[in-house]
Amino acid sequence: MNQIGERSCPICGNSQREIFFELSEIPAFCNLLWKERQAALNCTKGDIKLAFCHNCGFIDNVAFDSVKINYTEDYECSLDFSPRFQTNAQSLAEDLMARYQLQNKKIIEIGSGKGDFLVLLCQQNNNxxxxxxxxxxxxxxxxxxxxxxIQDYYSERHANYQSDLIICRHTLEHIPNPASFLKTLRCNIGNTFKPKIFFEEPKAQDTFNLQGNCVI
Ligand SMILES: [Zn+2]
Known part of the structure; x- marks a missing residue:
C-alpha cells in the first residue's frame, strides 16, 4: 500500500491517505452504449487509483479527471426495465410516502436520471x-x-427552487467534491424552508465484495 499526500481528502482535508487499489486505462464511462465496435474501443479512458482516508472513512479515485466526464442524454444508468428493481423502487416510494406524508407536497430530486422514480412519487397524492x-x-x-x-446539474443557480422533500439517490458518489456540493445544497435551502432530506448511497463494502468475485 502507498501513502499519498498530494491530494487531500475532499471531506475532512486529511492529506495522508492510503492507496489500496489501482487499475489503468479503463473506459471513463460505464453506462454508455456505443453504436459501433471501433467507437467503443476508442472511448475515453482513465485510471482508477482508490485512496482510503483513515480519518473519516471516505474513499475516492485520486486519478479522477473530471475533464473526461461529460454527462449527456446518451448516459443510460436506468434499471427500471428490471422487475426486481421496480419492486425495490415501488417499495422505497411507498416508504417515503408514509414516512414524510407525501401528499400535496413539492419534491426535488437531484440526479433524477430519466425521471422514473420522481414520476412514481408524483403520479398520486397530488405531489x-x-x-x-x-x-x-x-x-x-x-x-x-x-x-x-431541468436538464442541468443542480447548483447555486437553482436556489430559487424550494420543496418539502429533497431526494438524491445514487448520485452523491458521482460528484467529485461531495462536501462542496452539500454546502451548496445547504446554502440554497437557506433558513426559511425546512425540507426533509433523503440521500441513498451504495455501500462500498458490497461493491468490493462483488469485485472480489470478478476477474478484472
Ligand atoms: Zn477524510
Missing amino acids: YGIGFDPTYVYRPEHDQYNVEF
Missing part, C-alpha cells in the same frame, strides 16, 4: 416533482404527471 439531471431525455408521457425536469 409535484422537479428533477435535475443533465442526462434526462424528454418523454411525452411525462406531460401527464405533475413533474418538470
Whole structure:
C-alpha cells in the first residue's frame, strides 16, 4: 500500500491517505452504449487509483479527471426495465410516502436520471416533482404527471427552487467534491424552508465484495 499526500481528502482535508487499489486505462464511462465496435474501443479512458482516508472513512479515485466526464442524454444508468428493481423502487416510494406524508407536497430530486422514480412519487397524492439531471431525455408521457425536469446539474443557480422533500439517490458518489456540493445544497435551502432530506448511497463494502468475485 502507498501513502499519498498530494491530494487531500475532499471531506475532512486529511492529506495522508492510503492507496489500496489501482487499475489503468479503463473506459471513463460505464453506462454508455456505443453504436459501433471501433467507437467503443476508442472511448475515453482513465485510471482508477482508490485512496482510503483513515480519518473519516471516505474513499475516492485520486486519478479522477473530471475533464473526461461529460454527462449527456446518451448516459443510460436506468434499471427500471428490471422487475426486481421496480419492486425495490415501488417499495422505497411507498416508504417515503408514509414516512414524510407525501401528499400535496413539492419534491426535488437531484440526479433524477430519466425521471422514473420522481414520476412514481408524483403520479398520486397530488405531489409535484422537479428533477435535475443533465442526462434526462424528454418523454411525452411525462406531460401527464405533475413533474418538470431541468436538464442541468443542480447548483447555486437553482436556489430559487424550494420543496418539502429533497431526494438524491445514487448520485452523491458521482460528484467529485461531495462536501462542496452539500454546502451548496445547504446554502440554497437557506433558513426559511425546512425540507426533509433523503440521500441513498451504495455501500462500498458490497461493491468490493462483488469485485472480489470478478476477474478484472
Ligand atoms: Zn477524510
